[in-house]
Amino acid sequence: MKHLTILLICFLMVFSISNAQQKTKTVIAGTVKDSLGQPVNNAIIFLDDSKTRKTTNKKGEFKIKVKKLPETVSAFSEDKGFETVSYDSIVSIKFNTNSLKKGEYVTFLAKYSNKKKNSSKNQQVFTNIYDYLRAMAPMLRISGPPENQIRVRGYDSSFNSSNEPLFIVNGNPTRVIEDIIPASIKSVSVLKDSSAAAYGARGANGVIIITTK
Numbered sequence: 001m002k003h004l005t006i007l008l009i010c011f012l013m014v015f016s017i018s019n020a021q022q023k024t025k026t027v028i029a030g031t032v033k034d035s036l037g038q039p040v041n042n043a044i045i046f047l048d049d050s051k052t053r054k055t056t057n058k059k060g061e062f063k064i065k066v067k068k069l070p071e072t073v074s075a076f077s078e079d080k081g082f083e084t085v086s087y088d089s090i091v092s093i094k095f096n097t098n099s100l101k102k103g104e105y106v107t108f109l110a111k112y113s114n115k116k117k118n119s120s121k122n123q124q125v126f127t128n129i130y131d132y133l134r135a136m137a138p139m140l141r142i143s144g145p146p147e148n149q150i151r152v153r154g155y156d157s158s159f160n161s162s163n164e165p166l167f168i169v170n171g172n173p174t175r176v177i178e179d180i181i182p183a184s185i186k187s188v189s190v191l192k193d194s195s196a197a198a199y200g201a202r203g204a205n206g207v208i209i210i211t212t213k
Contacts, residue, residue, distance in 0.1 A: 025065040030091025032060045032075045040095065046074035046084075078183045078213075126182040139190040140208070148178075152192050152206030165206040166199055173202070177210065184212045 028047075032040045039060025045052050047070040056062045056075070073091050074084040081099025085091065126132040130148040133140055143149040152165050167174050189209040196203035 025067055026069060028064045028066055028069070028073070028087075028091060030062055030073065030093065032056045032062070032077075032093045033095070034080055035094070035096050035099075037094075040075070040077055040080055042077070043080070043093075044076040046076065048072055049074070078181055129177055129180045129182060129185075132182040132185065133188065137188050137190060137208075139192075150208070152190060152208070154192055155205045163205050165208050166196075166202045168207060168209045170210075170212055180210065180212065186211045186213045 032043045043056040045054045075093045080095040141151045191207040196207045
């Protein structure tokens with residue numbers, strides 16, 4: 001009976017140690033910043049190309065508990081792009097001017113956009129603002145690359161500079177829209193004729209209003 005009790009105690013000890021080891025997790029902590037060194041909020045974190053449920057906070061910080069340490073850690077932001085670093089005890093990811101141009105960015109943008117919209121069969125992924133407008137704004141006429149000149153239909157007799165519409169992005173007039181990421185677009189409105197009268201002479205060739213998320 002004594003030997004049986006000892007064996008039972010040993011078994012329980014081994015089981016407890018094994019169970020504790022299985023529950024032990026390592027915490028991976030890091031920061032994500034933009035090209036200016038400012039923290040990037042709400043960036044999605046990937047471990048070895050697998051999307052996690054974790055995103056960065058307002059300070060650009062994140063913490064993830066893992067059972068197995070990854071080889072790489074990546075960050076994805078619709079506005080900043082995609083960057084990958086090798087895992088180290090201190091993870092520091094910094095976006096740069098090329099982050100939006102990487103093939104990995106387009107790939108993950110496609111996956112992320114499809115998941116956000118419940119994997120809609122009609123979901124399209126656009127690599128630039130001009131492709132987005134060609135597909136989503138039929139009231140516009142856009143010349144081919146690399147010029148990508150935009151005109152409002154009805155004012156599109158030619159692509160002369162005098163026919164250029166007025167662009168309003170998030171309430172501000174601008175002449176530059178190529179840096180807008182398609183996935184960040186919330187809505188696009190095209191105004192012409194009396195609808196554009198409120199913008200005066202600036203809206204004589206139509207107004208394109210773009211709102212981002």
